[in-house]
Amino acid sequence: MRKVIVELGERSYPICIGDNLLADSALFRSHIPAKQVMIVTNQTVAPLYLDRLMACLDGLSVDTCILPDGEKYKTLDTVNTIVTRLLEKRYGRSSTLVALGGGVVGDVTGFTAACYQRGIGYLQVPTTVLAQVDSAVGGKTAVNHALGKNMIGAFHQPLAVIADVSVLSTLDPREFRAGLAEVIKYGLIRDGAFFDWLEQNLDGVLKGEHETLVYAIERSCRNKADVVAMDEKESGPRAILNLGHTFGHAIETGLGYQDWLHGEAVAVGILMAADLSCRLGWISREDVERISRLLARAHLPSRLPGALSPGRLLEIMAVDKKARDGVMVLVLLEGIGNAVVTDRYDREKLEATIKAFSTLQEIA
């Protein structure tokens, strides 16, 4: 088992990465302070891994809350449902929630833990690549509102993240590859050597070779942990984690959060950020090609969805960002392994990038 510590003073915690951790009863027990434990999971994950986790927590007082699967259940209503269950079972302030699932389960469980009786502890047990390398790490929790994603939430760090890499074997291959967009992101934003390593080892990762996969997840988590330790509440440097996400969110919004997975939208967003950086003269066209090739090897998309015109995308991005005093800040690249958060770019070059990625010929 590998261990990465997220250094946040008294809120520090480990990310444990390895094989068959869902059988490691001692590991789980060491991070659960009292007897009352509620596992929150969903209808897809429960049949696969709930029994295994229950067995692992044998001896504790364990309840379960099984949610329907899907982003549309990441709401205040679901928080209320979990709180009802907690109160019916008289869960106290020393009790623990365990989030067994992907990003949605982790976000909604984490936010419930943040506000139940003004805050109880929780464990993240991520079951997707995306959750293991990104959403389960760093304490950002939230639910969606009808008018915006992640608009109601809290910074609330987990007691530990337990990433059992074995569970990824049952993950849908498309979900698996979408998660790799975030892995590649870490190389691009601050770890050029990791990008090089991925160029050498992506095939092993894609094949699920044990050691290679554990290493890719560990190194991703190490990068995320470092960034979170620098800027827990995203007042500055943490924003580099959003490489590709402003474009990506606009794609997701434009498609009504259907058809494309988050990681797929982020992959195109990363490529667009690279393209714009190149148009600004900050990175070479060869760098863009390297990024494009690596994303393509992970079978990630490289063009905007056909349904989305350049004009519409720009419009969504502008609305999305108006919330922050009208300035559209982007994460761009000054090199592979070197991202910057900036609003110093030509609007025309941004438009040129968007048009270049469109499959439509409309003039924005």
Added chain:
Amino acid sequence: MRKVIVELGERSYPICIGDNLLADSALFRSHIPAKQVMIVTNQTVAPLYLDRLMACLDGLSVDTCILPDGEKYKTLDTVNTIVTRLLEKRYGRSSTLVALGGGVVGDVTGFTAACYQRGIGYLQVPTTVLAQVDSAVGGKTAVNHALGKNMIGAFHQPLAVIADVSVLSTLDPREFRAGLAEVIKYGLIRDGAFFDWLEQNLDGVLKGEHETLVYAIERSCRNKADVVAMDEKESGPRAILNLGHTFGHAIETGLGYQDWLHGEAVAVGILMAADLSCRLGWISREDVERISRLLARAHLPSRLPGALSPGRLLEIMAVDKKARDGVMVLVLLEGIGNAVVTDRYDREKLEATIKAFSTLQEIA
């Protein structure tokens, strides 16, 4: 204007207490970091003070959200309503909420600020005695759940508390007096000299004499600020603030949160805690009499409501506390000005106290 600082490192903030602060535009402006401000208030307070506050914030971009009046609106649904308004108006992370009202408005606005986009700033502008001396100070925010009060919330400190004592002149006299239960509480738990002062000056407070009232509120806030600074998240010493509240909450629950005001229930609770402390030999019967006389001068009740039997009260208290591993911890007195948090009391003496305060003759 008097100022009390709540010392919490980078989360420190002032409580400003004085006359006509709702006309002090510079004071408000100094605590509002950006242009976007939403005032949250209710239908009772809005006709009285909203225009005044709006005028005071002239030059900023101000919206309002007027809630129905009442504890039953302290819910997640109301949080969702406020968030909808914020998103419709494109409020960003640097915007500010202003809670203009009593405890309900303060609690729900504070919790909304705690979770909107993972946390924005807010000002407390309390308009009741209870809110000025207690609920607006210390960052405990929450909404109720059908199965329990304040079960969903956060610790989220305000940017400042602005307590305009002039607004208390329009407060319902019964509400005014109920708030004094919390004022008297501060004398009892940690400030015996303040209790003595209240014995000398309660009539002036009741008459609303300006200087006397400002002093009572300032000294109450100073006590609360000290306790909060010691134990922001209620891991220990802060619990002394709950003197009278375990009994009080049981009374409120027993009455379905109708008929009695919170401060009235707390007043009887304080007296019951004093009586039990006397039965345990920790304070004298004369001390109990002093407490009883002071509460009576504020026209606060001294017996349990007729509708509530001793057995029922005990049952509610036990259920309330089962959430914390079965131990019923109470705040009791070892002297006037000296409270302790303890479970070292005889169950029989507790029952004797409850029976002594009942207007019924039922054997529990």
